[in-house]
Amino acid sequence: MTDVLRIRDLNKSFGGIVVADEVNLDLHAGRVLGLIGPNGAGKTSLFNLVTGVVKPDTGSITLDGQSIDNLPIYQRARLGLARTWQNLRLFPSLSVLDNVMLGPRDYPGEKLTSLIFDARGVARRQAEEQDRAHAILKRTGLAGVAQSRVQDIAYGQQKLVGVARALMNDARCLLLDEPMAGVEGQAYGAIQRVVRDIAESGVAVCVVEHNVAFVRDLCDEGVFMFAGKVLARGTVGELIADPRLTELYFGT
Template identity: 65%
Template sequence: MPDGLEVRGLCKRFGGIVVADAIDLAIPPGRILGLIGPNGAGKTSFFNLVAGVVRPDAGRVALDGRDLSGLAAFRRARLGLSRTWQNLRLFASLTVLDNLLIGTRRYPAERLAALLLRPRLVRQSDAAARRRAFEVLERVGLAAFAHSELGRLSFGQQKLVGVARALMNDPRCLLLDEPMAGVEGAAYGSIQSAVRALARDGVAVCVVEHNVAFIRDLCDEGAFMFAGRVLARGSIADLIADPRLTELYFGT
């Protein structure tokens, strides 16, 4: 198995709806792939399947040569598979910092046992998590907002916090689900430069996005998805210029 993300023969149906129809997709380390297609094509389902949130009917997912099939989502995350959510799933009343730290907490029972048995180790890992949180906030340009309540930030900044949270576990593969939806102006450049920096560090990135300018500027390559199938691969410019695909995109 090659390095990066490798998906083979991924299949999933919900009742009569086929959301993944034998999907093969590979993203080498350092590449940014744009996944486009109309609403309902199965893009978010693809992320859920890869991240282990939804169990596939068939198919395999591997990261850097390691088979992740059958592993729970939190295990995949620890092994370097990270994703953001189309709807934020953050906590508006918590600080930016706490929104990042909350994801690093292990299961309560596991944590309680550790607290009782090895309190020093827990304090050390908490300190390490805080250091990591400041590192990723620095990286997305939000260090100054660490102690701000999330709900007071602009929507674009909140989306960036979503990206920052996905960076907490030092991912080898990052799945971004509509990072630009609802975002205006300033966050455009911040999100682009954060994602580019990750790719330079060798992270394999997959971005679902309807903002064509954003995805064309950012991505090395695109894949067009429709009815659970990857119909075409090529540059984003070529995919959106293809009249057959444009009709599928807008025609339904």
């Protein structure tokens, strides 16, 4: 198993609140890891630390063997780190297609010089990316709403737009933050199928999710977090069966 993302001795606290306490975690290519834990366990904070949204107090993170500790968010993304957000963070002034079109690591036309001096090259690459975006929208079941504004589509579909946008990155490591929260019906199966396919194509996937059935069906492995600490690691079935963890999760 190839380690794609390696987290070592990660610590972070905000005042007295510890969100990461000596976290050590590896994400492997082709595997889906589920992060489980009650609210406030530090799951989303871990995503924020990995993606550079929040700087850790100590510790190190490598992506494909390369240290990303000192890189800003966008450079981490360009190395193949993609994520979705718990609260969507889509672009409301763009259509579904245009939201997804912004996802490629190397966005054609980002440099003004290439827009001016290589207009044809940019146009050709834009057309290629548009084809890729359409293919991803089809795969995620969003082909019919490609031209819609994101706030006009169902919540489950909006979650899928977030996933589709992250897929455009052609990521090595994909972090999904509560992809199933508020999702029902068709989108449920679609998200599950898409995440499985992504992992099978060799991407290291990490999912934060409260929907235990979804995590159990999807994840190869699970990690239980509590108060910023990784308390246990094993199959999701094992973690759910552990009465000590269940007590921490439900507070009973």
